[in-house]
Amino acid sequence: MAYCLKLKAKNKMNQIINFLGENIQMIYIIILSVFVGVEVIGKVPAVLHTPLMSGANAIHGVVIVGAIIVMLNTPAENILSLALGFVAVVFGTLNVVGGFAVTDRMLEMFKKKK
Amino acid sequence: MEIKYILDIIYLVASVTFVLGLKMLSHPDSARKGNLYAAFGMTLAIVGTILLYNHPDGYTTREPIKIILILAAIGVGTVAGWLTASKVQMTKMPELVSLFNGMGGACAAIIGLMEYEHNLGKTGALATIIAGLIIGSVSFSGSVIAFLKLNETMKKPIRLPKYNILNTVVMIALVLFGAYIVYAQPEHLLLVVLLFIFALVYGVLFVIPIGGADMPVVISLLNSFTGLAAAFGGFLYQNQVMLTGGILVGSAGTILTLAMCKAMNRPLTNVIFGAFGGGNSTGAAADINGSIKDISISDTAILMNYAKKVVIVPGYGLAVAQAQHVIHELELLLEERGVEVVYAIHPVAGRMPGHMNVLLAESNVSYDKLVEMEDINPQFANTDVVLVVGANDVVNPAAKTDPSSPIFGMPILDVENATNIIVNKRSMNAGYAGIDNLLFYQPKTSMLFGDAKGVLAKLVSELKQM
Numbered sequence: 001m002a003y004c005l006k007l008k009a010k011n012k013m014n015q016i017i018n019f020l021g022e023n024i025q026m027i028y029i030i031i032l033s034v035f036v037g038v039e040v041i042g043k044v045p046a047v048l049h050t051p052l053m054s055g056a057n058a059i060h061g062v063v064i065v066g067a068i069i070v071m072l073n074t075p076a077e078n079i080l081s082l083a084l085g086f087v088a089v090v091f092g093t094l095n096v097v098g099g100f101a102v103t104d105r106m107l108e109m110f111k112k113k114k
Numbered sequence: 115m116e117i118k119y120i121l122d123i124i125y126l127v128a129s130v131t132f133v134l135g136l137k138m139l140s141h142p143d144s145a146r147k148g149n150l151y152a153a154f155g156m157t158l159a160i161v162g163t164i165l166l167y168n169h170p171d172g173y174t175t176r177e178p179i180k181i182i183l184i185l186a187a188i189g190v191g192t193v194a195g196w197l198t199a200s201k202v203q204m205t206k207m208p209e210l211v212s213l214f215n216g217m218g219g220a221c222a223a224i225i226g227l228m229e230y231e232h233n234l235g236k237t238g239a240l241a242t243i244i245a246g247l248i249i250g251s252v253s254f255s256g257s258v259i260a261f262l263k264l265n266e267t268m269k270k271p272i273r274l275p276k277y278n279i280l281n282t283v284v285m286i287a288l289v290l291f292g293a294y295i296v297y298a299q300p301e302h303l304l305l306v307v308l309l310f311i312f313a314l315v316y317g318v319l320f321v322i323p324i325g326g327a328d329m330p331v332v333i334s335l336l337n338s339f340t341g342l343a344a345a346f347g348g349f350l351y352q353n354q355v356m357l358t359g360g361i362l363v364g365s366a367g368t369i370l371t372l373a374m375c376k377a378m379n380r381p382l383t384n385v386i387f388g389a390f391g392g393g394n395s396t397g398a399a400a401d402i403n404g405s406i407k408d409i410s411i412s413d414t415a416i417l418m419n420y421a422k423k424v425v426i427v428p429g430y431g432l433a434v435a436q437a438q439h440v441i442h443e444l445e446l447l448l449e450e451r452g453v454e455v456v457y458a459i460h461p462v463a464g465r466m467p468g469h470m471n472v473l474l475a476e477s478n479v480s481y482d483k484l485v486e487m488e489d490i491n492p493q494f495a496n497t498d499v500v501l502v503v504g505a506n507d508v509v510n511p512a513a514k515t516d517p518s519s520p521i522f523g524m525p526i527l528d529v530e531n532a533t534n535i536i537v538n539k540r541s542m543n544a545g546y547a548g549i550d551n552l553l554f555y556q557p558k559t560s561m562l563f564g565d566a567k568g569v570l571a572k573l574v575s576e577l578k579q580m
Contacts, residue, residue, distance in 0.1 A: 012237050012297065019238020026349055026357060033358050036133055037365030044140040046377075046461050046486055049370060049468035054211050055139050055149050056366045057337050059132050060218050062156060062359035063344035066225045068163045069351055071184050074228070076177040081228055086187045088224035093191020095218035096160075100153040101199035102210055107146040109475035 051106045058099025064092025117166055124162035125355035131155025132359050136366060142481060159355045160188070204476050205433045208466045209264040212333045215340055216257030222250030222343035223310060229350065230306050234299055239350060244292045246346030247306070248313045253339040255317030260333050263326050272322040278387050281319050288316050320386075327507075328385050330466040331374050335382075338367025377461035379523040409560035411569065414536055415576040421498035423454045425490065427527055428474065430464050431504020431540070435566035438477035441503065444574050445479065451577075456483050458490040458500075458527050460508035487527060494531040502529065502537040503566050510551045535559040538569055 020027065044052050067088035074081040131151045138148025164184060168174045195214070202210050226247030233239040262268040274280055291309055300306075324332055345360030347353070375382045409417075418424055426445070432438060445455045457479065463470040471484055485493075494500065502509055512519040513526045529535055535558050553559055562569055 015237040016241070019236075019241075023238075023349065023352070026352065026354075029354060029357050030345065030349075030361050033361035034365045037136070037362040038369055040133060040137045040140065040362075041366040041369045045142075046373075046459070047468050047471045047481060047484065048139060048142065048145060049373070050207065050464075050466045050472050051145060051149070051468065052136070052139050052366070053334055053337060053370055053466065054207070055135065055152065056341070056363045056370075057211050057215050057218070058149075059135070059152055059156070059359050060337070060341040060344045060363040061214075062128075062132075062159065062356050063218050063222045063225070063340070063347055065159055065163050065353060065356050066344070066347035066351060067221050068160065068184055069167055069169075069353070070225055070228050071180055072164075072167055072176065073169050073173040073232075074180070076175065076179050082180070082183060084224055084228055086183050088221045088228075089184055089187035090191045090194075091217040091221040091224070093188045094195045095214050095221065096156055096195070097192045098195030098199045098210070098214045098217075100149060100156070101196050102202070102207065102214070103149045104146065104153075105199060106204070106207070106472045106475075107149055109472065109478075110142050110145060110481060 051103055051110075054099060054103040054106060058096055058103055061092055061096030061099055064089060064096055067092045118168065121162050121166040122354070124158050124166070125353070128155035128159040128162075128355045129358040131158075132355075132362055136362060204473055205430075205436075206265070207472065208330060208333065208469065209261050211466075212257045212261045212264060212329075212336070215333065215337050216254045216261065218340040219250045219253030219257060219336070219343060222246050222340065222347055223254060223313075224250075225347050226250060227303075227306065227310060231301075231303065233350075234301060237296060237299075240299060241296045242346050242350045244296050244306075244309070246343045246350070247310060248288060248292050249339050249346070250343035251310055251313035252317040252320065253336045253343060255314040256321045256332070256336050256339075257317075259318055259321040260329050260336065263321070263324075264329050266326075268322075269326070271325045274319075274323075277319070277323045281316075281323075284316050284319055288312055324385065330462070330469075331371055331378075331382070331385050333466070334367055334371040334374060338364045338371065341365075341367055374462065377525070378521075379525060406554055407557075407560050409536060409562050411562070411572050411576055414560075414562055415573055415580060417534055417536070418448060418453065418499055418501075418573075419451060419577060419580050421448075421453055423456075423493075423497045424448055424499045424501060425456055425458050425494065425497045425529075425532065427458045427460075427500060427502040427505050427509060427529060428463065428470055429503065429505025429508065430469075431506075432566050433464065433470075433473045433504070435504060435540075437503065437566040437570050438473050438479075440567055440570040440574060442474070442477045442479050444570055444577070445483070447574060447577050456485050456490070456493075458487070458529075459484050460487055460505070460527055461525075463505060463508055487525060491528045494528050497532040498534060500529045500532040500535045502535065503570070504538065506539075506551055509553055511553055512551070515552075529553070530556060530558065533558070536562050538562045538564070538566055540565055 071085040074085055132155055135148040135152030138144040226243045229243050295305055295309060321332055341360045341363030345357050345364060348356030348360055448455050459470050507521055509527050509529045511530060513521045513524045516522060537559060
């Protein structure tokens with residue numbers, strides 16, 4: 001029994017390592033993006049922190065792409081999934097459109113005077 | 115040529131616009147364009163996905179009903195998002211960012227719920243799904259609570275007994291529960307739904323004990339959470355644009371969170387676990403000596419009219435009173451008379467870092483008039499008049515002198531070095547952090563009581579007659 005569990009755990013472990021290996025390019029993107037994010041954002045003056053936060057907020061709305069993919073992959077008969085997907089797309093759009101619109105509104109005010 | 119490659123190129127372009135957009139957001143002149151670039155990239159990515167995405171194993175179908183539903187959902191979201199964003203008052207901005215952030219989190223959580231069944235048997239993919247589900251849900255419920263706190267529906271921090279230990283235990287339990295699901299891979303969705311609910315509850319528990327004054331930090335943190343949740347989705351679908359977008363925001367949010375904590379001189383752990391902003395006014399009452407001194411509007415006008423240099427310290431109170439426009443009028447009038455006027459901006463003035471700048475920019479104050487704390491502090495010594503409007507904690511000397519004060523150690527604006535300090539307040543209530551301010555009792559300080567907008571308007575008309 002214990003041996004069996006151990007074997008199962010080992011099997012899971014192998015699956016995880018394979019998963020990482022198969023996705024190694026993705027992992028490279030992640031690590032490099034972290035550095036890019038830190039570099040790019042590190043230089044923002046405090047004046048622009050709120051617009052930056054709002055702009056970043058809009059960018060993570062990219063999760064909507066995932067919601068669209070789920071919808072496209074769902075069979076058209078599966079009403080429950082379609083309904084859930086619909087809600088997800090609405091939420092994602094709110095995040096994207098609201099985020100960018102509000103950031104633009106804030107930045108509109110930063111025109112140089114004088 | 116494969117269609118997939120076109121979509122890959124679209125995603126590449128979108129990712130570049132995100133990086134470029136964030137970079138351009140870091141300079142006032144290019145910020146607006148940067149935001150538009152990112153928005154353009156996002157539109158490309160969305161349209162490209164709808165038209166060109168295909169699952170490698172051929173699950174993707176494009177029945178009209180699905181396309182109609184997707185377009186309808188985008189339509190509903192666009193109209194609602196656009197209307198809210200264009201109607202909201204600038205003072206309500208932080209709430210709105212919090213709410214939009216929550217929407218993104220919810221979107222990620224729903225994706226996790228829906229993808230679970232399709233990925234049974236693939237441990238790596240399931241781990242990604244469960245992580246995205248947990249983080250998205252926590253971000254969603256946390257953001258909603260932050261929203262309620264900021265619009266003051268929920269006023270007092272709610273602290274359950276031993277909430278720190280309770281929250282830690284719940285968090286560990288949540289992670290273990292998630293790990294268990296990834297390990298055991300139950301076929302029925304019930305456990306996953308339970309996990310979803312459990313994560314929502316944790317999000318609530320995480321935010322309710324934190325005081326309103328710390329909400330910006332919390333929102334920024336949840337913002338990076340949602341970024342992470344999006345990135346997990348990107349990992350799952352091998353979707354580069356979701357991955358770069360999500361990770362960029364994840365690291366941006368983290369840096370921004372730390373910057374905010376630094377401005378308040380409090381470690382992040384202190385914000386999350388420490389009790390603050392709860393309204394227990396410690397310390398101050400004991401050692402108040404000196405008394406409050408009133409000043410009339412005409413005396414203030416005279417003082418300012420003959421000053422060489424006036425520094426205005428705006429706080430959130432100014433924005434609440436909608437006095438940004440009249441303060442700009444005051445600034446122009448004084449400049450006309452040859453008085454040098456600048457604004458001293460504390461990093462955490464307003465409800466978010468930089469919030470004050472946005473609010474003043476709204477009333478056309480030029481941004482070179484907005485001087486940041488490190489640059490303005492040495493200038494107070496040769497300032498004749500400091501006008502504090504609706505700010506409190508950011509000028510509270512207790513941050514330097516009183517180790518028992520909850521804000522002890524926070525860098526403040528050294529207004530007490532100026533010749534005259536005039537403080538406009540509505541009443542003697544304590545500030546947002548709920549603590550008394552010794553500055554008001556100093557001999558150099560005079561209080562100008564009244565609603566900021568009314569008082570400033572009277573001040574302007576008084577000055578005009580001089």
